[in-house]
Amino acid sequence: MEIRYLPALNAALNTTATLLLLWGFVLIRRRNFDAHKKVMLAAFATSILFLVSYLIYHFNVGSVKFQKTGAIRTVYFSILLTHTVLAAAVAPMAAITLYRAWTNQLQRHRKLARITLPIWLYVSVTGVVVYWMLYQL
Numbered sequence: 001m002e003i004r005y006l007p008a009l010n011a012a013l014n015t016t017a018t019l020l021l022l023w024g025f026v027l028i029r030r031r032n033f034d035a036h037k038k039v040m041l042a043a044f045a046t047s048i049l050f051l052v053s054y055l056i057y058h059f060n061v062g063s064v065k066f067q068k069t070g071a072i073r074t075v076y077f078s079i080l081l082t083h084t085v086l087a088a089a090v091a092p093m094a095a096i097t098l099y100r101a102w103t104n105q106l107q108r109h110r111k112l113a114r115i116t117l118p119i120w121l122y123v124s125v126t127g128v129v130v131y132w133m134l135y136q137l
Contacts (some may be wrong), residue, residue, distance in 0.1 A: 006017050006057035007135050011051035014127035017043050035089070044098055046119075050127075064134060076133050079134075083126040090119045 020043035027036040065075050093116040099110035 003060050006053050007131055010050055010053050010057070011128050013053065014124045014131070017046045017050065018121060018124040018128070019111050020046060021124065025117060034041055037070060040098070043120075044094060044133075047094065047124075066134060068133075068137060072133075072137070076130075079126050079133070080130055083123060085114065085132055086119050087123045087127075090116065094120055128137035 020039055024036050024039040024043060027039055049052065066073060066080075093112065097109060097112045097116045100106075100112060
């Protein structure tokens with residue numbers, strides 16, 4: 001695979017993570033614990049694949065500049081800023097949430113998952129938005 005295809009792959013991985021997170025939420029609300037566990041592990045693995053692909057791309061290409069001007073530039077950087085800050089926060093939060101579930105600390109898992117899930121969803125969705133604005137707009 002050529003490096004130039006990695007941004008599209010990254011957007012696909014973020015979309016997949018979003019869908020898996022939503023599915024995992026539905027499963028836990030239905031108290032389907034085994035399926036929830038599998039889907040959330042898949043979401044975590046998908047996000048790790050995204051991170052590896054993202055790092056490979058930017059290691060090879062460097063920073064990609066947003067070319068548009070005007071109000072859309074302000075919108076882009078507002079989304080990018082919140083996305084970046086929350087992405088840095090959600091990585092350890094997701095790992096800790098997963099660890100707490102894995103070690104059967106379910107009350108602590110639920111407490112952190114209620115915070116982690118919306119942030120993780122925001123990061124996954126805005127990752128696709130950033131891709132679209134940077135490469136497709």
